[in-house]
Amino acid sequence: MSDQYIQKIAYDMSLDEKSVLAAVQLLDGGATLPFIARYRKEATGGMDEVAIAGIRDRLLRLRQLDERRQAILRSLAGRRLLTPQLQESISGAESLARLEDIYLPFRPKRKTRASVARERGLEPLARRIFDGQAERGLDLEDLAAAFVDAEKGVQSGEEALAGARDIMAEWMSEDAEARSRMRAIFETQGVLRCTAADGGAARKAIGNDIDNSEKFRDYMECSEPISRVSPHRLLAMLRGARLGVLRLHLAAADEECLAAMEELFLKAEGPAARQVRLAAEDGYRRLLAPSMENETLAAARARAEEKAIDVFAKNLRHVLLEPPLGHKRILAVDPGFRTGCKLAVLDRMGRLLESHVIYPHDLGQPAGRSGGRDREQAENTVRDICRRCGIEAIAVGNGTAGRETEQFLRSLNLRLEEDGKEMGKGTAGEELPVIMVNESGASVYSTSEAARQELPHVDATVRGAVSIGRRLMDPLAELVKIDPRAIGVGQYQHDVDGQSLAQALDDVVISCVNLVGVDLNSASRELLARVSGLGPKLAAAVVKYRDEHGMFRSRKELLNVPRLGPRAFEQAAGFLRIQGGENPLDGTAVHPESYSIAERMAADLAVPVERLMKDRHLLERLDPQRYLTERAGRATIQDIIEELSRPGRDPRREFEQFQFSPGVERIEDLRVGMKLPGIVTNVTAFGAFVDIGVHQDGLVHISQLKDGFVRYPADVVAVRERITVKVLDVDLPRRRISLSLK
Template structure:
């Protein structure tokens, strides 16, 4: 459940992003990515001790934002994250730039993996890590599928269970999330395509190679020309693959090619085009679904088709929100019992949830402190990466433990 929520985190979408992997001694790795997630530029700035070149770092980042027309900045939530965020907030940009703090969990695993080496053979792990942070902001699902789910660091007791069964069920979750969201055929990586129903590593590789040789797919039908992609695989995968600029507008929806003739008949009966049917709610309201029921197509399928026509190709994930930690709270020493602070849920366990309040040490909201009522399952109250308000109950500095509560706190 933790993994599902993480994979379905809200995406920023295709925007130009500047990503920072913060650090002290080794500096902050800065990368600029285009809206497709391609690396345009990378360098290192040293705003924090021991070098403390704050002015230089600020002017450099400001110049990069102008040069690459950056729309959002992603900062990894590891070492020196809060200090880097504070520095970025002091820069007066010439354009509207949103700042997001992004979970780094598993980024180091990705950056040292064969997948990352294949993508960026000429760059070191630090640059790859920063690229991963930026891409996670744009599309968490597309980036996180490259990491073994066990390395993302959510949940509990994962080393105590049967590893084969665990892998099987985690892979199932990834596949269902990918199929729920749908995949853009012309931009999807090999790794993302692997999880689409009916495709595996070999067919995913063949699709990417076909795309490289022949250019973008113009229709779903063109998939049949991909080597070794037969009728059965096409039948399973076609409904989950989207083509944004396709000649047939249905190629950018979850309507399966097998059902195109139904939509075309609906449009013909109303004397309009399929495009009109998608754009015009009044036309869709005139359709009597019972008329199109056959021995092969039932009412549930027709209802699904109508639902999809009302929001063609729309991402089912929620819109992303900017989050800000409390000002002036940077370390565990700044905390006092009774403080009410904003936080982000980082992990959900049977006994409660862990919340990041911006002090490099997550606090625990015990299950008994999650609501003013009895809670049997924390997932009934919160979701991963949810923005919450918490009250500080107790701070144990020597043991680095923070007890938090959500009771009697206005959410």
Template sequence: MHNIAEIIAQELQVREQQVAATITLLDEGATVPFIARYRKEVTGGLDDTQLRNLFSRLGYLRELNERRQVIITSIDAQGKLTPELQRALNEADTKTRLEDLYLPYKPKRRTKGQIAIEAGIEPLADKLFAAAGDASVEPELEANAFINAEAGFNDAKAVLDGARYILMERFAEDAELLAKVRRYIADNAVLESKMVAGKEQEGAKFRDYFEHSEPLATVPSHRALAMLRGRNEGVLSLTINADPNSEGTGSYCEQIIANHQGLNFGGNAVDSWLSTVVTATWRIKIALQMETEFISQMRELAEGEAIKVFARNLGDLLMAAPAGAKATMGLDPGLRTGVKVALVNDTGKLVAHTTIFPHAPQNQWDKSVRTLANLVKMHSIELIAIGNGTASRETDRLAADVIAEVKADMPNVTKVVVSEAGASVYSASELAANEFPDLDVSLRGAVSIARRLQDPLAELVKIEPKSIGVGQYQHDVSQSQLSASLEAVVEDCVNSVGVDVNMASAPLLSQVAGLNRTLAQNIVDFRDENGRFNSRKELLKVPRLGPKAFEQSAGFLRIRDGNNALDASAVHPEAYALVEHIAAAKGSPVDALIGNSTVLNAINPSEFTTAEFGVPTITDILKELDKPGRDPRGEFKTATFKEGVEEIKDLRPEMILEGVVTNVTNFGAFVDIGVHQDGLVHISSLTDKFVSDPHTVVKAGDVVKVKVMEVDVERRRIGLSMRLDEKPAEKAPSRNERPAAKTSGKPAHKPNNGKPAKRPDNKQVNAAMGNAFAEAFAKLKK
């Protein structure tokens, strides 16, 4: 059995001691953000990404070991655990390999092979297998001696069928054989998608896959999930063709089975019978098993990639620059039901609300402008946040008229269109109901729109991450894995920014390392009852917030204008004495040291190292003292949508527009250009340079300029380009695109004198495949 720390260290390409130390911290209850920030000496400086990967692999490998022990115990209880088998089980490095080895010993329902064994037919199966190539052996004559009418084997045919099932099950439970077949399929198989008869109209959105074929190992995640969704909706049928170039000559997998068993068929009767065993083993036992396994594996890989994309987009959105603590008016657009208006002060507190009806059928435009202008002046509004849903562009024009109306008195009022994804989810939530019990659900949405402009992170943590709408196929992937991944992203973002303990809501506090919903609510209740916190130490007075929770959370909680200036920084309380020592060495009080770049830049971290604090932590402390409580988020920017372009029908090829990136996938980026339908910038149109990963060019929340390349009003599809010199006629598959046409040519592994041809090594295969699926399938083949 491999050492878990050693395995993970090899995968992360770090030292085993780093991994072992991290595992110890995790087992002691430390959180990933805390370890990444405050235990760099212990982990050797592992970053957040490495720690998240370590945490994930640790769970998998521990599950693997637990399953390994269950299997070993089961086989041992059967009295069949040989030293060779135990060694193979201990060396199994994947769950697939482990289950393959367990297959012959796994308790199962009575099979046809077992029934034949119970009827005494196994000696015949062994004899016929051993007689391969012996022309003197006649299977039917041999079978007559094993007729057992009482067991249901009334004639030679039934007996031979029983012997065939015995060998089929034996072959299909051979772990080494399954590994060989699996390798061949991973290298050669093609995924084929076809329309289910009669579903052409119903499944029109899947028409790209009505007659589609491509190598299984290189199916991009978005296409895999699209085809799987089509299958789930009963529109598509999916099959795996292990021999796309066999041209009716039979499957090469049968030859792999025969070669593995040492069978070289001649023209005699026993070889002919054994040939039927091999064919049946492949077609009845292994082929269906492999199809299920590989489609399941494809789904798992595609879901993992989709979740990764979703998580990355969510992180970008949460880390979007806040507009800041400014009085804001939130407008939740609507037509018949009116525009909901909510005004919040610079701390996000609701101060006023109303509903106006500027659009059809009421058309109270002038009255609405006057109402909003009066509210802007009355509450000194600096920002107007407009939801990007129905009637967004019309409401954006209304806001422009309001700004013109108040310009003489308030020249700095700014309007911004923001994503309202998830606002309705928040509005109907228990949290919103508790905060605004007397406020209409629709007006709560306007509050959320206003607040998310002030501080996207603080507001969006109140919404279930998968409802924020920055991913694709989120309803098709494993919901537990999606939730775990997104929760980790939220946790990392919140702790990266830090939280003002005197201002934060319970949902925001619950994302702080070391805290949970109960402790977060206890902090809010304690604050409401006793007033603001003046020091981090006062947190220890909060019910159920003990030393361990304080250790994990204190560094991420900020107390502005408190008793200790360090409480407003990311310096952990455990390091306060160290800071005081550094300040004393420089002949300065701590307060005077904070923000003094000249002094701080001249300090050599190595002069102040201790057994507890090394150079990495001291370097972080000095950076924090230079800019205490610094916000890692970027500068606030807004996009300006083009006047007169409000619906998809208003678009024309070659228009140059400004928009906001809403979603980045592996095949490109979606951009909101203000027409209620995001356009797609394909990966080939992001830049003039070759792009392998769109995330290296753009991220969710970026303001970009795009050119309209094509518009399909019927299918509501918009093609965009960030290559502003690109012409619509030039749009064609590029070096970034992979054709999805049917494969052709010779198979990668051609039979060679009855033996499998030499396979390319893994590096060659991965280089040819060139994507995440290739790497994953390479692991699957091991």
């Protein structure tokens, strides 16, 4: 491992080199982000997962840069082009762009005007002109005439000079210093112009999607510095260009660019200088400017994508850590008009007990159905299920017919049955909670392989209802079963680099799962696959072992699972919980490697470990200094004491029931000035989208989030946050709702 990697990463991230080295060694050894952050604090100086992920990503980029560097050196050496000076330049390149600039003149090329001129033997002429700029007596006509050769395709002296200029233009456009100067000008002073596309491509694009012209209307005549264009606007422009609706052009001030080219390449004012000046202008306009336009746009796009991915990751974290209702008997409802409402009855472990379809809504009834009779039958079915199954809460998907179904269920005045378990402070006889659940991605789950394996003999529509109910019980455990991109909290998620997005979202899912912890005896294969150190194959092996041997009685039993060795056990054990097992510490986040410390603490107080976990006053009598070891420092000891004080604690907030404003169910019900409760569904760079229960999310623009300047909307609101908004404007034809938090 190169010391330069460690030094550069530490410098870039303002971290201690020793801590960076420790993190890199742990990562290279196969340790996961959650394991390093939770159980190796002494080694890393207490880095969190974000810092460790930053080290991992920078390390990967540096190694990829070195791989490319070595490939270039091998290529040049193999072609006998590598000189000591060139090797020094390549070895000193600190960025991929600089490395490629140095290599560009030596890269094998396709056929160009310059390569044709070289084939005609004009490179010596180009070199003579370029080197002879200071020679005032140089006769270009005589010089060029010597290179006229009809057999080679050079018919005149002027053609010879033109070919020489082509060669010089390519030299200049491939010069590393010139490219560096042009890149800086384009990045700092380049102006991005966005216009409506011309011709058939635009007509075809708009014809394929009649909304395209409306979606991109705000971008059809705009111009702004590339250094100041916001990430979401740039991604929108790029999407419009990809669809053929918009045309993008990035340009810098030609005068400044040409002046820089002349400063670099014009050495005197002799007769040859005019040819060099013409070549420099041609090299800039024909070769360098288009290249810099593409490079600068690509770099801006990469930054915009990075921001979009960051927004998506933060939103996803809030969704996954949404408070769970807990283990309740649930009536889950996937609402619908014409196709009816699908009902799924779930026990307290989320297992499907029975399913039904009801038709409570007159709107969209199939021909021959009587709305009144169907509604009465629907009422009777729901009442019977709630009474017979002891339902403790009703989960209603927030999709089509969601609000109407919610109102129908509330109108039944359902009550908790005598045998129903209390919900919070609710007791038997109190109103049965009817809770709206965000159903984004439920249809994706219902047709997935995971759903088919879990519920093989159940219709896909019922699987969707099951997923809605389980999301209410435990959002994290259910949402890990689907691709995070289907949850719908991203910004231009289909326009960003798929690999980078997948890595970032995977980091978030794994982080959340391991933060909360996983019940080893009830977790699904999909949830176990996200546990540190396991992955899909070991998760499947754990489930198979559990099915064959029954519930795990201790964490140590994991070592009996085929292919689950000591390394995987070390990474996973601390995040897996066993309630009521042989060792009470197995139900906590205390790692097995630290059990001896917890047992010493209990022994010093002359009590069993189990008693220590139930009495905070006993823990207060402990002296952390007494338990420090070479491996377990103050941070680890403090974590152990904290965990013993609240064993197996869930870091998620307490569940709070939410209800939309009664009587406001459609966009037509909205009036300017209304104040309504809502749930934030998505946070973007330009504001937040809020569900106010009218089947169309409203937008709180960044300027309406609060009084004063707001740089990032995520600093003010979070996905799934409950807020109260004011209606500013309702555009019925475009179905747009403007909201305010002020």
